[in-house]
Amino acid sequence: MSVDTGFELCPGLVLKNRIMAASGCTGWGDALQDFTDQALFGAIITPTVTILPREGNPMPRTGETPAGLLYSTGLPNPGLNMFLSEYLPHLAHIQSPVIVSIIAETPDDWMKLASDIGSAPGVDGIEMNLTPIQLQICGEEIRRLPSEAEWCTTMHESIVAVRGVYAGPLLAKIPSVTVEPGLAASVVVEAGADVVSVGQALPATAVRANGTRRFSGVAGLSGPAIKPYTLYCTWRARMHVQEPIVASGGILTSQDAEEYFGAGATAIAVGVANLVHPDILPSLLSVSQKSI
Amino acid sequence: MDAVVVSHRNILNNEYEIKLSAPPIANNAQPGQFVHLLVGDGYSPFIRRPFSIYKASADEGTFSIVYLARGSFTSGLARYSPGGKVSVLGPLGNGFNWHSNPHHRSVLVAGGIGAPPIHFLAERVHSIASEPKAVVINGARTRDLLVGVDDFARLPVMLHVLTEDGTHGMQGRVTDALDKLLKESLHIPSTIYACGPMGMLHAIGDIAQSYGVECQVSIETSMACGTGACYGCAVRVKDETGSRISLACCEGPVFRSDEYLWDEAV
DSSP, rough: OOOOOOOOETTTTEEEESSEEESSTTTTTTTTTTTTTTTGGSSSOOOOOOOOOOOOOOOOEEEEEEEEEOOOOOOOOOOHHHHEEEHHHTTTTTTSOOOOOOOOSSSSHHHHHHHHHHHHOOOOOEEEEOOOOGSSSSOOOSSSSOHHHHHHHHHHHHHHHHTTTOSSSSEEESSSSSSOHHHHHHHHHTOOOSSSEEOOOEEEEEEETHHHHHHHSSSSSGGGGGGGHHHHHHHOOOHHHOOEEEEEEOOOHHHHHHHHHHHHHHEEEHHHHHOOOTOOOHHHHHHHHOOO | EEEEEEEEEEEEEEEEEEEEEOHHHHHHHTTTTTEEEOOSSSSSOOEEEEOOEEEETTTTTTTEEEOOSSSSHHHHHHHOOOEEEEEEEEESOOOOOOOOTTTOOOEEEEEEEGGGHHHHHHHHHHHHHHHSEEEEEEESSSSSGGOOHHHHHHHHEEEEEEEEEEHHHSSSSSHHHHHHHHHSSSOOOEEEEEEEEEEHHHHHHHHHHHTOOOOEEOOOOOOOOSSSOOOOEEEEEEEETTTEEEEETOOOOEETTTTSSSSSOO
């Protein structure tokens, strides 16, 4: 199969094509290997890495809703040290650029993650997961979420901190709530991000017939159910910034991909589709070639 | 891959067996492994569902699953006719570590809709073992939930059939039948294999431990991708540090009962 010859998403990051694997939907490089040639991804974004290891949220972690997946895993990951020593070398075997998703709660922790990961061989870029951690991890206090102004400040400070120690390709994945998407895109670019990532899952929950919540934490709603909203976010971000946008949210067909490019995306990331159809990538590559 | 429906039969009430043509799956399937199915052309249902393999024939290039049509997914599956196509991934997961020693004594315990992988295992154990015959205990709360009645009866195994309400076979629970069997047995079995509700599996694990018998259980848990990508099917198992998270879709769904941590939630 012929694929794109690649293009530069931002200075220092050349994708193989415009179809990337979204964070958290391809495991740590081994989950899809029996189903698809992962080297055909334009780039692979890892699950989010934290400084300390995280086992993740209690079960149940998934649920179904029409045209969507509810997903409450709580960022399970091996932590910074084990990621670097055991997981990254395995990811580096995939012949696609590797972008590492990270999250932290303080500027110092952002800097530690960005510095250690950004200087590791085999890392082609960093994506900052900028959704409030209360919306992703069970057990955190979620009674009060940050205001839009507070979170804009936090995002800005976090990116400035990372930029103090890391000069490489930097993607900023804006939250789906808390900050208006156009404003969020402006803030992250002004703070120093090279690329705006759009398409974070929407906070959601499910309630059983007996009135109890299915998930202990906040679930993320992904899939075609959120596509109209993530298209809107893409459009809003494009209205505010000229920088590259990586968009995701319910992409399962080449038509979905075309719609995102039409809304202003520079590249797209395929997420939950990989969980349902782990061999879906080749069917999307034709649109990538057309759009380059 | 798309698998073509070869046959689809209504066994009893809402119990169905669907046979699918998929040579790569049929050739490689091992008892305890599962397939991940998606039905329909739209996005509802959106997520695949796991089904343990009930039978597999490398010669025919087919495999089958048995299911109870009682939710939107399985009711949709029940509408498929021969010639229809079902999207399927598999075989997935790690199956039973069963022994091809013809003198191995095996006891297989099936509870309700947990019967399919036990049936597949019984077929394979039977295919290599002449004596002693494997013992199969198949039980359910009531006849409508008892799976594989006729197919188990066709196998040359020592079969015990029970329902808790006495609507078919002996009245009682599979755990009581297992305990009685072990108590009265002249030869303690080498391995107990079980699949069924979690409470039943936990009890069987305890019984096996009290008799010092190895026990392997196929567990059921909610699952999304089936490939290890989503981390949505976490269970807890013992390790040298105490315990760790394991993914049922990749490391399981079969675990040694003495390594599975029944009382510690993920």
